[in-house]
Amino acid sequence: MATSRGSTTPTGDRRVRRSQAALARALLRLVEEQDLSRITVADVAELAGVSRSTFYDHYRDVHELAEAACTAMIDGLIESLPGDFNTADPGREATASLEAFFGSLAEHAGLYRALLGPQGSARVADHIRHRSTVAIQERLREAVESSEVPEMARPLLELPLDVPAAFTAGALIGVAAEWLQGGCTRSPGEMAALTWPLFHSLFRIETRPSR
Structure with a gap:
């Protein structure tokens, strides 16, 4: 796996953490506006700026993300x-x-x-x-x-x-x-x-x- 210059942390690991952090931030924003049960994967992915497939790379559903x-x-x-x-x-x-x-x-x-x-x-x-x-x-x-x-x-x-x-x-x-x-x-x-x-x-x- 590729690493960035001057770092021993795999870039893929950083991408995973960034995606998960973005999804978590998106969910926290959405859950303050509506009930968790009404939030969809599409809602979270759109606000996080990632695709639905990226969401499913990390979590089974919104509840698991929560x-x-x-x-x-x-x-x-x-x-x-x-x-x-x-x-x-x-x-x-x-x-x-x-x-x-x-x-x-x-x-x-x-x-x-x-x-x-x-x-x-x-x-x-x-x-x-x-x-x-x-x-x-x-x-x-x-x-x-x-x-x-x-x-x-x-x-x-x-x-x-x-x-x-x-x-x-x-x-x-x-x-x-x-x-x-x-x-x-x-x-x-x-x-x-x-x-x-x-x-x-x-x-x-x-x-x-x-x-």
């Missing part, structure tokens, strides 16, 4: 989740991270609403749930390892983290889906302020010994 576009954004979106759950007064940093999370959802509300709604994509919902669970579990582990906890309270920190992480990820997805279906009537900032206490109440590491 799943690819959504899951790609999820990886960046998950990074905005809070880093420290174990603080009663998180200040601006923690709530700002949740605000960024809801803000990212709101930016592409049409797409997320379609994929997380009643007729949505189980694949996308599962991807979000899994990625969120992994990210939250890692943040919990970091919080536990960095906490100064009395020796008598150490057993509390030896509990498995996968179940509370999965529980929280599922709850967060449920809150986000409900908010999207309701038209995002609350701002991302309001959602962050309402959601943070739930995070903290679930993951607060209790350091006081029982009587």
